[in-house]
Amino acid sequence: MRTPYQVGNGPYDELFNQVYLPEEEYEAFSLSMTDDVLNKMLIQSLDKNIEFWNRDPWKLQETDEKNVKFFLGDQMDAKEIKREGTNGTDNRLFTATRAILSYATGQLAKPEVSPSRSDAQYVRMARSMQTALYEHALQEHVDVKVRSAATNLIIRKRAFLKLRYDPNMGAYGDIVTEVCNPEDIIIDRNAKFMDNPNIIYHRLRCSVGELTLKFPNKSAAIKQAFGIKQGRFTQMANFITYFEGWFSYYDNKGIPREGVCWFLPQFNMILDKMPNPNWVYTGNDAQDKQTNVLFVPPKPFVSFNYLNLGHSYIDETSLFEQARPLQEQLNRRNKQFNANVDFMNGRYVGSKSAFSEEDGYKFVNRGARTMALVDSDDVGKAVQVLTPSTVSPQVFESVQDFRQEIDGMMGTPSIFQGANPESNDTLGRDTMVKQQAGMLQDDLVRAITVGMERYYQILLQMMRVYYTDDYWFSVKGSDGKQDFIMLNGDSIDANVKITVETDSTLPVDKEAIRATAMELAAMKMIDPLSLLEDLGVPDPEIRAERLLKMQMQPFVYMGSIMQDQDNADAELDIQLLIADKEPSERDSYDEHYLGYFNNFMTLNRFAMLPLEAKQRLVSFLALVQHQAAQSAQLQEAMPDAAGMLDAPPLYPPKTTVRLMGQVDPNAAGTLASGSLPQTPAPGVQPPVGPMPGEDGGSSPQPAQPAQPGPNA
Numbered sequence: 001m002r003t004p005y006q007v008g009n010g011p012y013d014e015l016f017n018q019v020y021l022p023e024e025e026y027e028a029f030s031l032s033m034t035d036d037v038l039n040k041m042l043i044q045s046l047d048k049n050i051e052f053w054n055r056d057p058w059k060l061q062e063t064d065e066k067n068v069k070f071f072l073g074d075q076m077d078a079k080e081i082k083r084e085g086t087n088g089t090d091n092r093l094f095t096a097t098r099a100i101l102s103y104a105t106g107q108l109a110k111p112e113v114s115p116s117r118s119d120a121q122y123v124r125m126a127r128s129m130q131t132a133l134y135e136h137a138l139q140e141h142v143d144v145k146v147r148s149a150a151t152n153l154i155i156r157k158r159a160f161l162k163l164r165y166d167p168n169m170g171a172y173g174d175i176v177t178e179v180c181n182p183e184d185i186i187i188d189r190n191a192k193f194m195d196n197p198n199i200i201y202h203r204l205r206c207s208v209g210e211l212t213l214k215f216p217n218k219s220a221a222i223k224q225a226f227g228i229k230q231g232r233f234t235q236m237a238n239f240i241t242y243f244e245g246w247f248s249y250y251d252n253k254g255i256p257r258e259g260v261c262w263f264l265p266q267f268n269m270i271l272d273k274m275p276n277p278n279w280v281y282t283g284n285d286a287q288d289k290q291t292n293v294l295f296v297p298p299k300p301f302v303s304f305n306y307l308n309l310g311h312s313y314i315d316e317t318s319l320f321e322q323a324r325p326l327q328e329q330l331n332r333r334n335k336q337f338n339a340n341v342d343f344m345n346g347r348y349v350g351s352k353s354a355f356s357e358e359d360g361y362k363f364v365n366r367g368a369r370t371m372a373l374v375d376s377d378d379v380g381k382a383v384q385v386l387t388p389s390t391v392s393p394q395v396f397e398s399v400q401d402f403r404q405e406i407d408g409m410m411g412t413p414s415i416f417q418g419a420n421p422e423s424n425d426t427l428g429r430d431t432m433v434k435q436q437a438g439m440l441q442d443d444l445v446r447a448i449t450v451g452m453e454r455y456y457q458i459l460l461q462m463m464r465v466y467y468t469d470d471y472w473f474s475v476k477g478s479d480g481k482q483d484f485i486m487l488n489g490d491s492i493d494a495n496v497k498i499t500v501e502t503d504s505t506l507p508v509d510k511e512a513i514r515a516t517a518m519e520l521a522a523m524k525m526i527d528p529l530s531l532l533e534d535l536g537v538p539d540p541e542i543r544a545e546r547l548l549k550m551q552m553q554p555f556v557y558m559g560s561i562m563q564d565q566d567n568a569d570a571e572l573d574i575q576l577l578i579a580d581k582e583p584s585e586r587d588s589y590d591e592h593y594l595g596y597f598n599n600f601m602t603l604n605r606f607a608m609l610p611l612e613a614k615q616r617l618v619s620f621l622a623l624v625q626h627q628a629a630q631s632a633q634l635q636e637a638m639p640d641a642a643g644m645l646d647a648p649p650l651y652p653p654k655t656t657v658r659l660m661g662q663v664d665p666n667a668a669g670t671l672a673s674g675s676l677p678q679t680p681a682p683g684v685q686p687p688v689g690p691m692p693g694e695d696g697g698s699s700p701q702p703a704q705p706a707q708p709g710p711n712a
Contacts, residue, residue, distance in 0.1 A: 035270040042245050043265050045188075046201060052189035057316045058157065064183055067155045067320050071097065075331055090334050092403055093320060093327050096410035097154055100319075103416075104444045105150050106507025108143035109452035109500045110134055113460075116495035125493050132463075132487045133456050133498075135473045140177045142455070146505075148179045150448060153304045157315045160185050161302040161451075162202070163458055165277075165466045172469045175462050177455075185301070191313035193305070200299050202244045209236035215262065215271040225267045240264075242271065246299040255285065258297035278462055293461040293494045300458060304451040306444055323409040330402035337395045411440030445505055453500045464492045510536060570596040577616045578609065589628040597621050 053060045069075065075089045111133045115126035137143075142161075149159035160180040167173035184203040191197035208226055212219040228235045245261045258276035263269060275281070276297035282288050289295050308315045407413050416438070463471075467489035474482050517534035520526035528547050532540035570593045573583040600606055601617065609617075 038261060038270055038273065039263070039268050042199065042247065042261060043263055043268055045199070046186065046243070046265055049186050049189045049199070049201070053187070053314065058312075058314055060157065060182075060314070063318075063321065064156055067318075067324065070324055070327060071155050071320070075327065089331055090399075090403070091327075092330060092406045093323055093410070096323070096407060096412040097151065097320070099412040099416055100154060100410065100441055100444065101147055101150055103438060103441050103507060104448055105143065105147040105505055107505055108134070108137055108146070109449060110504040111137075111452075111456040112499045112501050114497040114499070116493055116497075122493060125491070126496055128485045128487065129460065129492060129496065131475055132471075132473045132485055133459060135475050135485075136175070136459065136463075137177075137456075142177055145177055145179045146448065146452065149304060149451075150444075152182050153306050153315075153447070154318055154444075155320045156182050157318045157321070158182050158185075159304040159451075161455060163300045163302070163455075163462055165462060172471070173466065174471075175459060175466060180301070187313050193308055193310045193313060195313065196248065196296065196299070197313060199245055199247045200301055202246075202301075203241055204244055205239055205241055207237050207239055211240065211242060211271075212236075218269070218271050221269060222264075222271075225264065225269060246276070246301070256296075258299070278458075278465055280465055291494060293464050293492070293496070293498075294457060298458045298461055300462070302451050302455045302458065304447060306447045319410055323406050326402055326406045326409060330399065330406065333395065333398050333402060337399055340392075340395065445503070448505055449500050449502075452505070453498065456500065457498050460492065460496075460498060463487065464489045464494060467492075567592065567596045569593060570600075573597075573620070574600055574617065577620055578613050580613075580616070583620070588631055589624050591628075594621075594625060594628060597624070 054062070070091075070093055073089055073091045073094065075091070111130055113126045113130035113133070115122040145161060149161055151159075153159040160182065162178045162180050163175055164178065165173060166176045169176055180202065186201035186203070188197040188199040206214070208222065208228065212222050215222070223229070223231065226235075226238075226240070242262060242264050245263065247259055247261065249257050249259055251257050258279070259273060260276055261273040262271040264271065276299075278300060279297035280288070280291045282291055303313070305313075305315055307317050307319070404413075467487060469488070471487050473485045473487065475485065476482060513534050514536070517526060517531050521531050526534075527544075529540055529544040532543050537543060569586065574597070576583045598621075601621070606614065606617070
């Protein structure tokens with residue numbers, strides 16, 4: 001047995017000496033050990049680790065019980081609430097916590113990936129990985145999950161996120177992020193601050209049936225342990241608790257390794273064990289470090305620390321715990337203040353000879369304890385009002401003082417919380433107070449940033465391992481269009497450096513950005529797209545494009561407005577024809593509609609359609625072109641109300657269009673002469689030549705435009 005090396009005199013120093021110098025020698029363990037040895041190293045140390053973290057100053061179990069109740073507003077016992085008739089809690093801690101979270105977790109932290117080399121290829125690869133990491137985190141709603149983790153950090157002294165690969169997510173499986181309940185995470189009692197703990201336990205829950213499916217080799221032992229013989233549904237559906245332990249060990253050569261194990265502690269049963277799966281193993285240690293993003297197989301947990309003395313893995317205290325005694329004092333003073341206010345209207349004394357107790361209460365129309373009946377024969381004094389005592393101003397001032405003390409402890413004055421200022425300070429003064437309060441939260445912002453940096457490092461490492469197929473990410477580019485990024489584990493540069501953009505989690509000051517944008521616009525130092533983006537208007541790319549078209553080419557702008565609707569109509573008709581449905585006849589078909597249709601027939605999308613679909617599209621376009629030509633001729637020959645023919649427009653509609661593919665020559669000639677094509681006899685298929693792309697793989701060639709007929 002070791003004797004702790006004393007570096008201090010107090011019990012607190014002695015406690016930390018025991019943290020780093022355990023009572024028994026640490027024995028290295030490896031996956032080559034038997035289940036009995038692994039049982040001793042993992043299972044038998046579980047209770048000791050739980051007991052250690054329940055000691056002072058952490059007291060995690062007590063912290064969870066008390067602080068969570070206070071956060072939820074359960075700050076008075078049931079007897080007190082029943083006696084008072086109401087829960088008069090002024091939950092100032094809840095308000096302060098919300099204000100802190102709104103500031104510290106305003107946005108999702110943005111990763112920064114530095115390339116391993118200055119070559120253009122590596123720079124582009126680093127940017128692609130950076131975009132993919134951020135987009136993956138957005139799809140996983142990591143910003144919301146980080147907010148939940150930060151809540152646990154403020155209230156419960158510790159917070160954890162877990163990354164795991166789920167083969168059932170998406171087409172090829174994907175990496176998911178979970179918020180861990182701090183009660184379910186047990187850390188090795190020997191773990192140091194910001195260190196890699198020897199063991200991280202994760203308590204999991206599932207049914208007995210699910211457990212047997214996860215560990216089929218232990219199915220019989222699991223059923224025997226839970227006394228299940230027939231395997232009925234009611235037995236297999238019972239939920240049980242088991243543990244997942246991520247641990248560090250040494251192999252037979254004394255080289256440090258990482259592994260994972262699953263076990264049932266109540267039965268001392270090892271369910272399974274394996275090396276850490278979040279790693280690309282090459283068989284060579286030096287090659288492993290070059291192949292993987294990290295230098296050590298990571299335990300898939302992201303831990304957050306805030307108020308820590310630098311001695312232990314878990315924080316010794318939290319903002320919430322420091323402010324809780326003030327909240328208790330505030331509740332006590334509120335109770336006193338409310339009790340005095342309840343009797344501000346005074347009490348009544350009545351004569352029994354004049355009133356019954358029931359009539360007396362009806363007379364004064366007050367609640368209990370406001371009417372008292374006494375023996376008196378003087379009817380003139382049937383009712384007498386007792387003058388109430390006023391509430392002492394010191395009581396109200398005390399309430400205000402405790403509120404301010406809590407806000408000061410949490411670093412959230414009323415202005416920072418978004419409340420109305422309680423003084424007559426100017427806007428500049430209020431802004432300064434708010435900025436100073438934000439500075440008090442910068443240490444928490446930094447703590448979250450450090451945790452998110454570790455999150456992105458583990459995420460990229462797991463992408464390196466599990467992205468064996470091509471994973472595509474769709475992101476919005478700087479030009480407003482969608483860009484597609486492909487990421488494969490083999491294409492990931494493992495030598496990049498991952499950090500987090502400074503202050504990227506802080507909320508955006510929209511008012512300041514809008515004011516700056518308007519000032520730049522007045523000086524003509526900002527482009528329309530950036531201006532609209534800063535102002536927060538919807539669809540800024542479309543609006544900027546319309547603005548430039550209107551300023552530079554008004555006629556093009558007016559045409560584009562009509563063209564958008566025509567393109568939508570043409571695409572709808574194309575979809576109906578491909579589905580072998582008949583489109584509804586439209587009032588008119590202009591050049592934009594026909595142009596979109598013609599452009600579609602030049603695309604490979606048309607060439608890949610079945611022959612029947614191509615025939616329907618070609619025949620429909622021929623008919624539509626004929627109707628458009630006739631409509632244009634009639635409109636040109638139509639006199640106005642004064643009997644004058646309309647002048648041709650500045651940009652007359654184009655009625656001659658290209659027909660992709662080959663149409664029956666007779667039908668084409670009929671169309672050129674200006675008459676409708678004849679309907680073929682029943683059972684006779686009109687001759688149609690080969691469609692584009694059907695002549696041995698040659699590219700589609702446009703047909704010559706039909707010549708206008710004599711009436712055109």
